[in-house]
Amino acid sequence: SSRPWRGWRCTMASGGIRYDSDSVFAKIVRGELPCVKLFETLHAIAILDAFPMVKGHALLIPKAGFPTLADCPPAVAADVLRELPRLVRAVMEATGAEGVNVVSNNGAAAGQEVFHVHFHVIPRSAGDGLVRFAPSAAQMLDSASAEEVAMAIRERLASAGPDDASAPPVAGTPLAMLLDAHALVLRLHEFVHRHVDALVVRVVRALFGRLLG
Amino acid sequence: SSRPWRGWRCTMASGGIRYDSDSVFAKIVRGELPCVKLFETLHAIAILDAFPMVKGHALLIPKAGFPTLADCPPAVAADVLRELPRLVRAVMEATGAEGVNVVSNNGAAAGQEVFHVHFHVIPRSAGDGLVRFAPSAAQMLDSASAEEVAMAIRERLASAGPDDASAPPVAGTPLAMLLDAHALVLRLHEFVHRHVDALVVRVVRALFGRLLG
Incomplete structure (x- = not known):
């Protein structure tokens, strides 16, 4: 296939589960x-x-x-x-x-x-019972056992390296305000980008349509 | 608060549910x-x-x-x-x-x-029964009732306007190949963007750290 994202056969599986390309x-x-x-x-x-x-x-x-x-x-x-x-x-x-x-x-x-x-x-709909969950803990998680499992999860996250560079800085500092502004600019950037993308796709489509009949 | 994304109080709710900013x-x-x-x-x-x-x-x-x-x-x-x-x-x-x-x-x-x-x-873990689902239909969805509900869903999607301009073109055409290449470039762009972002954040952090003690 000429479409790289079609059935991209990938066998990575952190849980040890192989990708089944015949599913x-x-x-x-x-x-x-x-x-x-x-x-x-x-x-x-x-x-x-x-x-x-x-x-x-x-x-x-x-x-x-x-x-x-x-x-x-x-x-x-x-x-x-x-x-x-x-x-x-x-x-x-x-x-x-x-x-x-x-x-x-x-x-x-x-x-x-x-x-x-x-x-x-x-x-x-109310009462349809389609999805049911085990009851939540009756008592709030105590901080000792919470910290134990949280530490284990944080360690795994840390050893995997940062997936996202945007861990927030302390609120109210100049850096925090700068990054807030930066986040807004990124949101705007994405908005513009998506609409320009849509326009480019439309123009290219029209152009190819004319060229190829 | 100086952080626009903190507790962004929004009461839009297509399902008629109000946002509870005291949750x-x-x-x-x-x-x-x-x-x-x-x-x-x-x-x-x-x-x-x-x-x-x-x-x-x-x-x-x-x-x-x-x-x-x-x-x-x-x-x-x-x-x-x-x-x-x-x-x-x-x-x-x-x-x-x-x-x-x-x-x-x-x-x-x-x-x-x-x-x-x-x-x-x-x-x-196997057999823990934490999340249970109602059984799936015993028989495959017949095409008449499938089309009925699919049409209703498609109508709602259409009346909401396109959320994504990237409905794919016919496979194998030059446009499809061009868009595949474009998608790869976008993926690369995002990759570079995120890493440059991380670098900028680090540099700014270091700079502010020095300036402000």
């Missing part, structure tokens, strides 16, 4: 299996779940192939999951659901069945 | 309540759930205040959810969990209790 979602992404498509971007497709828990049960699926969310580069997560809000809105409005669960199961122990990352969007 | 997560984001923090970026904080379902139960929370995922701008979803993979990895490694569920409950009917968007990261 049903891998095949749907490559266009080898049919699906009921809701929308498609360069990075993701949204489809109806073929075996829905409830009417309107939808899936958001990265085009890039990673077995679990643990294996996804941050840029892939960002490119794909930016589509969640509009999918959630559309599913809620179309089904009249009172709420939705957004769920990604990672690993067989978590209920994952297809080893190509995906997010379920499950329309909910 | 526990709003207060944690503003630093008015303590938490066991795992990491923080300009856009998000990751903390331990204070009433965990299981050891290592973590939360990823946008700093910007929106009641549900339906109310989140796509850029906020992207900025926040790009942090999911590393949080998932760190929680799995630190707890030795075999899998994790990533879950966002939106609306009371879906089990949402705090009306400030958040994603649960729930460590799982």
